[in-house]
Structures are given as structure tokens and as C-alpha cells.
Amino acid sequence: MDPQRRVHIDLTVVHEGGRRMDPAPNGISVGSTHLRSWQVHRIDTPSNMFDGYDAHLIKINYDLEIDPDCPRMPWFEISFEFLSGESSDQTVVDALPRFGVSPETPKPYVLNRFLNFVPSEGAASTQVLLPATTDRVDMFGVGGNSVRWRHVALGGTGVRAGSYAAWLVLLTPAGQDEQRVEFSARYDLSVLPDVEYRPTQVPVDFRLSLVAAREDRTSVAPSLSAAAEDPSQECHPSVFICYAHDSPQHKETARRFANLLIENGVRVDMDRFSEGKRGDWGIWARERIDEVDFVIVLASPICRKAFDGELRGREHPGIRSESRLINERLHAHRDEWTAKVLPVVLPHELVDNIPEMLQPWTSDHYDVTELTQEGIDDLLRAMTGVPKYSRPPLGQLPAGVLKPLSGAES
Known part of the structure; x- marks a missing residue:
């Protein structure tokens, strides 16, 4: 050229x-x-x-x-x-x-x-x-x-x-x-x-x-299977899923949600994938939160209470520790971590159970209405930076449509 x-x-x-x-x-x-x-x-x-x-x-x-x-x-x-x-x-x-x-x-x-x-x-x-x-x-x-x-x-x-x-x-x-x-x-x-x-x-x-x-008729075609060829490659978004053990149903839905992300090229860390070996869960969570590209917080009643400081005593120590780590990073680096922490509402949950600390209404949240690729489309776009809609070309008003201001007529 x-x-x-x-x-x-x-x-x-x-x-x-x-x-x-x-x-x-x-x-x-x-x-x-x-x-x-x-x-x-x-x-x-x-x-x-x-x-x-x-x-x-x-x-x-x-x-x-x-x-x-x-x-x-x-x-x-x-x-x-x-x-x-x-x-x-x-x-x-x-x-x-x-x-x-x-x-x-x-x-x-x-x-x-x-x-x-x-x-x-x-x-x-x-x-x-x-x-x-x-x-x-x-x-x-x-x-x-x-x-x-x-x-x-x-x-x-x-x-x-x-x-x-x-x-x-x-x-x-x-x-x-x-x-x-x-x-x-x-x-x-x-x-x-x-x-x-x-x-x-x-x-x-x-x-x-x-x-x-x-x-050009000889266009480039992406490989639809490339995302699954090597999930360890650095070009795939990586996430840590932070969630509370509210109920067996919530835990199982969280696991299925994680599997769906992996099938769509996202590297996922969550406790269900790291069970079986004794270790310090607090250190494990801190390392994962700091290493990944995004932190997904799954809305639930116990999760909301943990982030908003409403749990007491020995209740749910895991989610309380993770919420403190995330809240601390949001407080110290607000701009960076607001974009990094993604509140997600699974099909059986309510938007009202997103923690207030995560700004459910003044910032974006992601409703996963069904556990399908279409259901997580908005979430994938948030992690890959691909917008859903484009701005149409600027049009031109027909002649005579524009009228002078009232003060200019005189």
C-alpha cells in the first residue's frame, strides 16, 4: 500500500x-x-x-x-x-x-x-x-x-x-x-x-x-477448536470463582458454570478443582486472586452477607476471608479492580444477592439466565473486550430538516 x-x-x-x-x-x-x-x-x-x-x-x-x-x-x-x-x-x-x-x-x-x-x-x-x-x-x-x-x-x-x-x-x-x-x-x-x-x-x-x-474472497477462518487445544496458554482469560457454600444446589450449579467457562476457553480456578490435598486455603485464595485476570463473585445470600460484613463468629470462614481480600483490593485500587471483579447471577439466584460493596446497580453485573454459551455471552465479552453492538455510521439529515433557532429568525 x-x-x-x-x-x-x-x-x-x-x-x-x-x-x-x-x-x-x-x-x-x-x-x-x-x-x-x-x-x-x-x-x-x-x-x-x-x-x-x-x-x-x-x-x-x-x-x-x-x-x-x-x-x-x-x-x-x-x-x-x-x-x-x-x-x-x-x-x-x-x-x-x-x-x-x-x-x-x-x-x-x-x-x-x-x-x-x-x-x-x-x-x-x-x-x-x-x-x-x-x-x-x-x-x-x-x-x-x-x-x-x-x-x-x-x-x-x-x-x-x-x-x-x-x-x-x-x-x-x-x-x-x-x-x-x-x-x-x-x-x-x-x-x-x-x-x-x-x-x-x-x-x-x-x-x-x-x-x-x-x-477479498480468500478470508481468514478462525479455528473453532483452538480454544480447547491447550487451555494453559496465556491468551485465554483466567478467572477465580469466589462463591459461598449456601446449599448443595448452589455448589453444584457453580461447578457446572465453571465447566461451561472452561469449555469456552476460560482458565478457571475454584475450590472444587483443588480439593483432595491438605493445604492452607487462605494462602491458596490470596495467590489465585492476585494471579488471575478476573475474579467472578457468584451472588447468593451468604456471599452478600460476607462481603457486606454481616456474618459473625465462625460462620463461613472461607467466603469471609475471600471477601476481605477482594474488598481490600477494591479499596486500594478502585479503577483497576472494579473492572476485574465481575458479579455474576446464576439462573437460580437474584440480583438482590449481589453484595452492595460490588455496586450491583451503579456498575455492571452479569445475569446468566441459562448455563449455555448464549447464557454466558455477555460475561465472555466482558473478559475478552469484544463489544456486542457497533455504533452505526453517522447519517445525514435531509435538506430542510434543520431549522434556525427562534432568536435567529429575527
């Missing part, structure tokens, strides 16, 4: 004492980050999972150019923001490289039903091949409308110049012809204390055409 071939950001050094101005006229170039052609493929999404959205598998090709006399560069970072009138109109579902030290050999991946990248065992099913690199790569932004990758050199050698590649899955409103993208870059240099360094201040905008991808 020609527009992307011309997109680059100069990396510059500004000497101390100079005024902090745009470095184009004052900076000394030490290289650039340069976008090459992108590959955009349409994804055939599973039915009833991404209604109102088009899904795209995008390969981003980019170069890091470093002048031969440039000091060692410990790290560099590129970021892309997918813009529209409302930022929620676009969602980065998943991206590669994800995090950690990249493999020294190319690694194959396939898309699962949630449009997450999972490792592929067979070459025939491979849809994405992640290039080899020895840098550490950290990725940020999945679930929002932007993504960035930070390449960090290991062993003090400096990041290498040359070509790189990254992949992402992007949701856009159905029928959208092009996508506005904002590209920016940051970097670090090993320079003397009297020298300041920074990239170009103004990000670069360009338009990514989606027409060819939408009309």
Missing part, C-alpha cells in the same frame, strides 16, 4: 541549552522508524460473536534505521492508535508479539474463536508466523483502540537496526471503508549527560484502506 511506504518518523538528538522546539529544523537525525506495506485480511468471524463489526487480521511491517555513528539504543517503541469519532468504535482484540523474550526461531500461531492468537502445532493450520528476534518485546493496549510495542535490547548490546513485523486483530464497524491511524515512536539513547534526546513531537496520521480486505 503506497501511503504506508512514505510514513516515517525521524529520530533526533537535541543538545541541552537549545529551546525545546520541534526538532525538524534544530535536531540532529540519528535514524528513523519507517513503515512499509501492511497486509490486511478479512476474518470470517463466528456467528453471534462479533455482530455489527468487521474483523481484520493485519500484519505491520516496519524498519528501524540507525545511523552508523549513532550511540547504542537500549530500547525503542512504536505505537498505533486507531481513530474515529468515538474511540470505542475500534478494538484491538489481540496482538503479537505479546510480551517477554521473543523466540529465537519463528513461532506459528492460529486464531481461536475469540480471535486470540494461540500457538499452532501443525504447519498446515498456521495463519501467523511470528519472526524470530532475541530482543525482549513488551506489548500494551489490547482491549482498547491502540497498541504499542517496546523493543528492549538484552545484554547491553542495543537494539538492532533492520526490519520487524507485528500482527494484530482489529474490529471496525461493519462496512467501514478506511481506518485513520496515528503512528508515533519513542526511543532511548546512551548519550552523555549534557545531551537531551527525543523523537519527533507530532505523530503521523495516515489512512488504511479496508475495501480490498472486505471484498
